[in-house]
Amino acid sequence: MKAIIPAAGLGTRFLPATKCTPKELLPVLNKPVIQYVVEEALEPAGVDEVVLVNSHEKPQIEHYFSEDLELEGLLRKRGKDTFADLVKQAGSLPVSFVYQEQPLGLGHAIHCAADKMDGDPFFVLLGDYFVPDRQMCVRMADVSKAHGGCSVIAVAPVPEDQVSRYGIVGGTCIGSYDGCKLSDPEQEGAVWKLSGMVEKPEPKDAPSHLFIVGRYLLTPRLMELLATQEPGAGGEIQLTDSLVKLLSEEDIYALVVDPNEGCDTGTPAAWAATNARMALSDPEYAEAFKEALGTTQL
Ligand code: G1P
Numbered sequence: 001m002k003a004i005i006p007a008a009g010l011g012t013r014f015l016p017a018t019k020c021t022p023k024e025l026l027p028v029l030n031k032p033v034i035q036y037v038v039e040e041a042l043e044p045a046g047v048d049e050v051v052l053v054n055s056h057e058k059p060q061i062e063h064y065f066s067e068d069l070e071l072e073g074l075l076r077k078r079g080k081d082t083f084a085d086l087v088k089q090a091g092s093l094p095v096s097f098v099y100q101e102q103p104l105g106l107g108h109a110i111h112c113a114a115d116k117m118d119g120d121p122f123f124v125l126l127g128d129y130f131v132p133d134r135q136m137c138v139r140m141a142d143v144s145k146a147h148g149g150c151s152v153i154a155v156a157p158v159p160e161d162q163v164s165r166y167g168i169v170g171g172t173c174i175g176s177y178d179g180c181k182l183s184d185p186e187q188e189g190a191v192w193k194l195s196g197m198v199e200k201p202e203p204k205d206a207p208s209h210l211f212i213v214g215r216y217l218l219t220p221r222l223m224e225l226l227a228t229q230e231p232g233a234g235g236e237i238q239l240t241d242s243l244v245k246l247l248s249e250e251d252i253y254a255l256v257v258d259p260n261e262g263c264d265t266g267t268p269a270a271w272a273a274t275n276a277r278m279a280l281s282d283p284e285y286a287e288a289f290k291e292a293l294g295t296t297q298l
Contacts, residue, residue: 001048003123003137004039006109007034008055008100022058024127026271029276029285030086032064033265036130038093041098041123043134044141049094051113056099067091083088105236111226119220121149124239126214128266129152132278136257139177140217140223143191143255151222151252153194153243154215157186163206167240168205170196177255186210190256195246197234199240212240213259222246 011023024034034052041050054061068087075084100112110124121144123137140152149198154170171194173185182190186209196207213279216239225242232238246252263277264270279289 001046001120003047003050003125004110004113005037005041005050005125005127006053006106007061007127008053008109022061024061025064029273034127037125037127038095040131041125044137049096051116052097053100053109053112054097062097064090065095066092067265068155105238107226107229107237107239107242110239114223117223122217124216127213129262129264131262136215136261140215140255143253144217147253150250151219152217153253153254154213154257155210156213156257157209158211160203160209163203164200164284166211167197167199168201168208169194169204169210186256188256188258192254194252194254197240197244199238219250221250
């Protein structure tokens with residue numbers, strides 16, 4: 001089973017940094033953002049390859065995931081084996097590439113990887129967000145298994161004034177992930193059977209306050225539907241629109257997650273906060289980070 005990570009965007013919000021460096025390679029601590037997403041994608045049982053949908057403008061990403069025997073050898077010669085191992089690890093991850101020639105939307109980007117899916121179910125992980133403990137997709141796979149292998153998407157509550165930024169789902173809460181009693185149907189762990197979805201609706205048209213977080217487990221039929229998907233919101237070929245079509249043929253479930261389980265790297269402010277959060281939670285960096293900030297109060 002494979003996972004797709006769309007990574008062909010221009011990274012406009014991070015200009016001028018992204019003039020030469022793809023936003024996917026901006027580091028969180030010492031590791032590029034995209035590597036956290038790749039490692040998360042490989043966590044659920046059965047995922048053995050990640051397909052990155054890249055643009056030809058960003059060859060550095062493919063370079064990063066290739067082996068670099070020269071650098072590795074140089075580091076080993078200098079006794080820097082820990083760093084050599086890190087270089088080797090980045091080059092050994094099971095990542096392959098397809099290229100999106102034109103920026104026609106998320107649905108189009110995902111369809112660029114169609115030939116690599118072998119007609120199997122697949123994950124999609126959007127790359128501006130990563131989950132440090134890598135468990136969100138694992139729980140989604142459990143929900144899918146419990147419901148006959150159907151598609152599952154991760155959703156989370158969003159304030160009313162922000163619904164027009166996201167895909168919003170509608171449906172009914174049918175229980176909880178771990179069998180615990182729910183006090184609120186929008187609470188973390190709730191499982192919904194979906195009845196509708198809208199991409200970037202006006203608040204008055206939103207079927208709920210649950211937004212699509214950017215983690216999807218999808219059946220192969222979705223890929224077929226994407227092949228003929230017409231442009232939708234913003235003139236782009238939208239994944240959400242094909243999900244709506246899928247819903248008329250197959251059940252789709254949603255798992256309510258806590259969005260703070262993951263780290264946002266989509267804007268400079270969110271990226272900076274993610275660096276701080278990861279530094280504070282990493283024993284290797286926490287003390288030095290607080291000291292560098294001039295405080296031990298964090
Ligand atoms: C995409 C999806 C949207 C989802 C969002 C999450 O939108 O189309 O349904 O809610 O990611 O980040 P984009 O952010 O690409 O506009």
